[in-house]
Amino acid sequence: MHRTGSVPSRTAVPRRLLMCPPRHFDVTYSINPWMEPAKPVDGGLALAQWERLRALYRELGHTVEVVEPAGGLPDMVFAANGATVIDGKVLGARFRHEERTAEGPLYLSWLRAHGFPEAYWPEHVNEGEGDYLLAGRRLLAGTGFRTDPRSHAEAQEFFGVPVTGLTLVDPRFYHLDTALAVLSDDEIMYYPEAFTPGSRAVLRELFPDALTATAEGAAVFGLNAFSDGRHVLLPEAATGLAAGLRERGFEPIGVDLTELLKAGGSVKCCTLELREG
Ligand code: ARG
Numbered sequence: 001m002h003r004t005g006s007v008p009s010r011t012a013v014p015r016r017l018l019m020c021p022p023r024h025f026d027v028t029y030s031i032n033p034w035m036e037p038a039k040p041v042d043g044g045l046a047l048a049q050w051e052r053l054r055a056l057y058r059e060l061g062h063t064v065e066v067v068e069p070a071g072g073l074p075d076m077v078f079a080a081n082g083a084t085v086i087d088g089k090v091l092g093a094r095f096r097h098e099e100r101t102a103e104g105p106l107y108l109s110w111l112r113a114h115g116f117p118e119a120y121w122p123e124h125v126n127e128g129e130g131d132y133l134l135a136g137r138r139l140l141a142g143t144g145f146r147t148d149p150r151s152h153a154e155a156q157e158f159f160g161v162p163v164t165g166l167t168l169v170d171p172r173f174y175h176l177d178t179a180l181a182v183l184s185d186d187e188i189m190y191y192p193e194a195f196t197p198g199s200r201a202v203l204r205e206l207f208p209d210a211l212t213a214t215a216e217g218a219a220v221f222g223l224n225a226f227s228d229g230r231h232v233l234l235p236e237a238a239t240g241l242a243a244g245l246r247e248r249g250f251e252p253i254g255v256d257l258t259e260l261l262k263a264g265g266s267v268k269c270c271t272l273e274l275r276e277g
Helices: 043-059 103-113 149-159 197-206 215-219 239-247
Strands: 016-019 063-066 083-086 089-092 132-135 138-143 163-167 180-184 187-190 231-235 251-255
Touching: 016 043, 043 063, 043 231, 043 251, 083 103, 083 149, 089 103, 089 149, 132 180, 138 149, 138 180, 149 163, 163 197, 180 231, 187 239, 215 239, 231 239, 239 251
Parallel strands: 016 063, 138 163, 231 251
Antiparallel strands: 083 089, 132 138, 180 187
16 A cells, blocks of 8 residues: 655745844853853854855745944844844843844844834833744734833734743743744744743643654754745754754755854854734
8 A cells, every 4th residue: 555654845935034144243241141241252263154154045945134244332233133024013122231223123124224213112021033033913922021021912912913921931042042943833842841831841742743752952052943835944063953844844054153052153143034014
């Protein structure tokens, strides 16, 4: 008897992305456990690694737009934190730490000037797509380190999509996008130990078949990944997760962003998705 395999075939959906070149990238302060200002950073290498990521997106058929980096904002390369954009509506980012607060208005004004007039300055602290990840029509929302849980209600009211709050507990995984990645409308991968028991139970209930990361896979930032529904770009050291993705019919693509990891960021952190209305 001929049995069709259970591996689904995957279709890539082209995306519009916003990135920010790390021309002023450095580690001059520490707001997460990855950041060690005493360790040297190779700015040229950071830029080359970032350019490779941008080239990959373009080779895969995605549109990449670029916002100019500002001096004195060494973390601005992490565009994911700059806002959350759903149905053409923009929820601005209000950063937890003083060192990054100036980034919020810069991203907001870039978005207003590039086709997103409905850009809203938020009342509550939230770090954009660092803590807000859209899975289908459900917004998964991190809290615990950066985004204020009161922002979750604000986001739900603003976007009109159901928001599911998830609480992070491990300081190494301070943003939702360091502990969980959306692979398709109804599939995710995540590191259960990064969440409270209650949030873990919620994730099991919503995504019973999710791919889970080992401590090793999470520690190399393997969950800081971007998926277009078929290709999954993730840190190249995350070989176990790559194998799991392949088994599920995805095409993992390993990327070297080790220089940016010195600030606690990788693929997803460098990528803000612009979802038009
Ligand atoms: N140094 C930055 C911070 O701690 C890294 C941000 C990484 N971005 C992300 N989406 N996880 O805020």
